[in-house]
Amino acid sequence: METSTPGRAHARIGIIGGSGTYRLPGAAIKASHTVETPYGPTSAPVTLAELAGRDVAFLPRHGTGHSVPPQKINYRANLWALKSLGVEAVLSSSAVGGLRVGYGPETFVVTDQLIDRTWGRTDTFFDGTTAGVRHLPASEPFCPVLRTLLAAALADRHLPYVAQGTVVVVNGPRFSTKAESAWYVSGGADIISMTQYPEPVLAAELNMGFANLAFVTDSDTGHDGSEPVTAEAVFARIKHAQPNILAVLEATIAAIGDDYAPRPLMDPAAVTGIMALPVSGRRAAAE
Ligand SMILES: CSC[C@H]1O[C@H](OP(=O)(O)O)[C@H](O)[C@@H]1O
Numbered sequence: 001m002e003t004s005t006p007g008r009a010h011a012r013i014g015i016i017g018g019s020g021t022y023r024l025p026g027a028a029i030k031a032s033h034t035v036e037t038p039y040g041p042t043s044a045p046v047t048l049a050e051l052a053g054r055d056v057a058f059l060p061r062h063g064t065g066h067s068v069p070p071q072k073i074n075y076r077a078n079l080w081a082l083k084s085l086g087v088e089a090v091l092s093s094s095a096v097g098g099l100r101v102g103y104g105p106e107t108f109v110v111t112d113q114l115i116d117r118t119w120g121r122t123d124t125f126f127d128g129t130t131a132g133v134r135h136l137p138a139s140e141p142f143c144p145v146l147r148t149l150l151a152a153a154l155a156d157r158h159l160p161y162v163a164q165g166t167v168v169v170v171n172g173p174r175f176s177t178k179a180e181s182a183w184y185v186s187g188g189a190d191i192i193s194m195t196q197y198p199e200p201v202l203a204a205e206l207n208m209g210f211a212n213l214a215f216v217t218d219s220d221t222g223h224d225g226s227e228p229v230t231a232e233a234v235f236a237r238i239k240h241a242q243p244n245i246l247a248v249l250e251a252t253i254a255a256i257g258d259d260y261a262p263r264p265l266m267d268p269a270a271v272t273g274i275m276a277l278p279v280s281g282r283r284a285a286a287e
């Protein structure tokens with residue numbers, strides 16, 4: 001396998017692997033690229049591969065050995081790197097907690113809304129330092145077309161899933177208290193994550209479509225009578241779910257048509273400006 005800088009490497013579809021998804025076992029691996037970005041290093045080298053007959057770019061958001069915690073992920077570098085390879089559609093996977101009835105463990109969720117409860121994360125490319133002032137329309141932060149394709153792939157495989165869900169994104173790395181968890185439910189959240197912000201809005205700022213395949217690994221603080229979540233329980237459940245997660249991602253990729261066009265939520269000239277910024281691999285991992 002070649003390890004190099006991108007050159008003419010290209011992929012239209014990006015996959016951001018969440019907990020447990022550190023490789024693409026069913027894919028034909030072509031190369032591994034260390035992509036330098038204006039924002040510093042990505043979580044890991046980007047793997048270029050062929051999956052379902054498509055060129056894909058794969059990036060595990062926690063690194064290949066799960067060495068990057070959710071609050072330290074360099075989200076801007078990861079999204080910029082995928083865009084620099086030509087990615088138009090991003091599919092991501094996530095382990096999430098379920099907060100209410102209907103979102104129990106072993107259920108897949110095609111997230112459609114988010115509530116941001118993170119802090120200290122740089123959540124825009126338009127931070128007033130290197131590009132002009134821009135304000136992303138974020139009412140529908142996930143791509144409806146990609147979400148429909150994910151739901152169809154889940155239905156085809158007869159997997160238990162919910163076609164919509166609101167995710168509350170907490171900073172981590174700790175899990176929530178019972179009071180916090182109850183408060184998120186009263187605010188409309190269905191599932192809980194530490195990573196689903198700012199990934200979707202950063203993708204949207206670069207005019208890439210983005211959808212998340214969430215898999216419920218736990219019932220958070222135990223609202224259904226189960227034991228409160230532990231990291232060990234999350235990792236065990238998400239490991240067991242890998243074959244289904246990978247199969248759903250592969251089927252979704254196969255269904256993305258040549259005519260797929262992401263929503264142009266951001267001024268294309270502004271995106272071009274961001275992608276023209278000089279690169280530097282030397283900055284800290286999470287600025
Ligand atoms: C023990 S929870 C660990 C980790 O799992 C989830 O991440 P991801 O969305 O990448 O699967 C959760 O948000 C935590 O970051």
Ligand SMILES: Nc1ncnc2[nH]cnc12
Pocket residue numbers: 095096097098170175176192193194217218219220221229234
């Ligand atoms: N209960 C939980 N809270 C936050 N992130 C999670 N990821 C998986 N389960 C979670």
